[in-house]
Amino acid sequence: MSFRLFPVEASSISAEVDQLLFFLLAVAAFFTVVIFAAILFFAIRYRRRSDNELPRPIHGSIPLEIVWSVIPFGLSMVMFTWGASVFFRERRPPDNALPIYVVAKQWMWKLQHPEGQREINELHIPVGRPVKLTMTSEDVIHSFFVPAFRTKQDVVPGRYTTTWFTAIKPGKYHLFCAEYCGNNHSGMGGWIYVMEPQDYEAWLSGGTPGATLAENGQKLFENLACANCHKSDGTGRCPDLTGLFGKDVKLADGSTVKADEGYIRESILRPEAKIVAGYQPSMPTFQGLVTEEGVLQLIEYVKSLGPNPGAGQAEGLAAPGSR
Amino acid sequence: MTTETEHVDSVKTYAVVWIALLILTALTTGVAYIDLGPFSVVVALTIAVCKMLLVALFFMHVRHSTKLTKLVVLGGLLWLAILLSLTMADFATRSWIGA
Amino acid sequence: MVSEPHVESLALREQFNSAEQQKDASSLGMWVFLITEVMFFGGAFAAYTVYRSIYPGVFGAASRTLNTTIGALNTAVLLCSSFTMVLAVRAGQLGRRKQIMAFLVLTLILGMVFLGVKGYEWNEKYVEHHIPGPSFQMEGPGLQDHAQLFFSLYFAMTGLHAMHMLVGAGLLSWLLYQTWRGKFSAAYYTPIDMVGLYWHFVDIIWIFLFPLLYLIDRHGH
């Protein structure tokens, strides 16, 4: 049985979080010691010596009140700013991150690599490379928690949430479900395997199921007859999906939206929610016809349809369709 | 301690308020059929607030009430505003940056 | 029990020193209670605001299935009941028992008319399969699902409002009985006053429900 008092630092953010923790610990220790010491000292020094004694009242002191409000306030603003900046980095994945898709359900984690590997309750990743998780749940709320990475994100049904990390130390780390999700909540865990890049490549090529995610997505795209409408030559009454991913799309109500994973998921499951400018809301919903994993494959397929231009052209997709 | 001063309003005052309320109801219903874009919400809620003020000030006698009563009413509205605005601080900014 | 320490004046309870203090306490208590009601409905309004901001189109389409004419007329009925209620309070202030009774009865009748119309509207929803749940049906993009959110909130909010009306009707009946027994006079009519506040408050809730549920998406696309 291993016993430790402090968790390993296995991601690029771990050390940052720990430094923040030490700052907070220092502040907390300072105030705890000051207050405990003061109480102890006063309690002994001014203990009651006779039952009739009556100390002189002291009604207060404005300067003191100001001092002991302003100093804690200043310190707490440091905590806030520092904490927020760490958080900001924790939440914003770099553009080149390796995408992994996560579907949670009672009580297991289903993970898919773009290369097509699927894993259950286990995730293999290379060391030193940012990994971005796009996650959703098939039932209740779960939470993806890797203590060694100091990261956690709830996985919410009906939408995507994301998290990312860069592992810095090869090894095997706990994966926990941190949001209570029913009977087997505490069993909904697994392991993250952080591997040297070459080991990772070897793992990827070993026992690979034939098709990549995008290829599976393409099959689905045909089976679900998406292709009947969304023709790649731009004919038909539907927007061409080529090069869609990452662009800004102009909507019928005049607003624009970035074509990210969430948008494409919504386009498939709730097509009516955001109508592309210039088109009729004629796309049927595929809710119930395609699983969350299928949706992720479709997304990966759409992604594969065009280069990911990052910022994308400002014009978006509205023009090329039939107008 | 100030007390609620006994104040009997005339039937006429009440009747005028009542008629005003009915007119406002008709107005808000009518305006709803005119396309004002996003302003239709603004107009509808403005009229609703006016109606609320009429009912509160006259029928509920807030007009003649103590400061404390007025404070209670304002406090209630302020708390409602806190609930709505901080909740929307999340939902309205979901698409801003990151998750 | 100890002997009553105070002169038994008209309905003065023993914890108070004067009728005035008692009246002030009741009034403050009632207002504080109304604030709790504001927050109670506030939670539902918050849910409405959030979903309307997410699904403006669907909420518009669902809202357009409601019957504005009936809604507006019903609003008018409720406003009339507030008018009669305030007249009942006024009669209380002046100690006119017959008038109190008359106006309370009118208020009660108007309240019942409102509830009757509400029931009619709910029944329409039933006929049109607009009651959320397995039997819900609504044609149009996204309506089958998201419109259920609208109607769930519609039923929750109008239902809670109707329940408050029912409580109000109960209070009015009790007031009628008390008035009939001659409990009230120009010197003591606090209960009428308090029930009046409650009745007007319920009215105000409807003043907001009406435009939010029926009106603001009326012009449509």
Next chain:
Amino acid sequence: MTTAVAEERETYLNAGHGVKSWLLTKDHKRIGLLYLFTITFFFFIGGVFATLIRLELLSPHGNLVSSETYNKLFTMHGVVMVFFFLIPSIPATLGNFFLPLMIGARDLAFPRINLLSWYLLVIGGLFAIFAMVAGGVDTGWTFYTPYSTSYSNTWVIATALGIFVAGFSSILTGLNFIVTVHRMRCPGMTWFRMPLFVWAHYATALIQVLGTPVLAVTLVLVLCERMFHIGIFDPALGGDPVLFQHLFWFYSHPAVYIMILPAMGVISELVSTFSRKAIFGYGFVAFSSVAIAVLGFLVWGHHLFVSGQSLFAGMVFSFLSYFVAIPSAIKVFNWTATLYKGSISYATPMLYAFGFIGLFTIGGLTGLFVACLGIDVHVTDTYFVVAHFHYIMVGGAIMGYLGGLHYWWPKITGRMYPEGWAKLSALVIFLGFNLTFFPQFMLGYLGMPRRYHVYPDEFQVLHVLSTAGASVLAVGYLMPLIYFMWSLKYGAIAGRNPWKATGLEWQTDSPPPVHNFDEIPIVTREAYDYSGTVGQEVQVG
């Protein structure tokens, strides 16, 4: 004892006999006692659940109970402790009993509503007990959707109804306090002569009145969704489960101040009485209660940092959370400063006050950790949070409650408790408490998630320590139960003012007469002016 039966004064206790005279009483003091029995009952129920939780966690493999049972245990532990013990605890017992006395009133403004609110708590409690007996509920005390609405197949409806009803009990108590403080103060009792206990209860009442209704309507929506299968938070229909969390925490964050503010009020009384000195910075302590109540409504989203709430909202809520810490800091510093050049007695209530200040400080400071975005991502939903809130709720609020109970016991019953035993139990509770919950901070930072029935072996050592502490704690909590009962019969007669304290409650008999005062007092001095209660002013130290 002499046999001067004829001399025996009439008190609220002997003013009527029989069950009926208690169950239909409108006397705030008797209602306070009814509450006392009720919440003590619930505390021990909650404590039994806690005991079972701790026993289960002795072993990492979940040998004692099944996971279904474990989930029900912590849910019912949380529900009972929060809604049926801690929220009513101080306000409904000590507040009910002493608030009118302290402002020189004969009773609360609405005695019948006061009785009604006790019945509501009992009815709500019966619902909860029914749910527990019928098979329990397993959603966690937070009832997150869609688990609570669509997935759990336990007694969610009965439990939620119970909480709904108990919520109205809380609302009515708050309403009564607000009106009483505004309208029932005796002549001369200006706002700034009120004891800080009353200020704290006033602030608490504001939260009860403004927050609880939102919980009520949220539960109604959950009930509708669960019973009629309509969609309000249901993601399958496009609903948003995070909306539920917003509505829930809009109440439940301020509710934590319902739990702590009254305890802070008690501590202000204790620190002053047992230093025999006016509270340092009375105005600051008074206003900080109201500030906590108000600011407490602006921070609820700090429970949602990883929930999928927007980044912007997370920042706003973290930022605002730090504001609510400042009034708490002000209180802690002012209590400490009050000790300076005081005449400090080590009577049991004061030991509890020391315990409170220390443990609340630790609990509050760790609140700053979880309010800090970068850290909360790691520690949320781990034992770090469990430790944080037990430090405040058990280390803080219960210490305050027990301190208050010891302080006013002589007034309530007319008898003293055995001082030696009481001091011992205070010490046992303090030690047991720290042993139970300090290891949980470490567990949490190591990554031990909360609500876990089985856990990796490497966490076992700390869990065993925690369970050991819990056993000590249980002993500590049983002791007062026993000696308080003992004191009812054998305790020394207390007299009007055993502590030589200043509040109006000490100027009437112990136990007080039915209408509290033979003659309505007239106040001419500040609160905590000790010059009238003891001899000469002396220079101390």
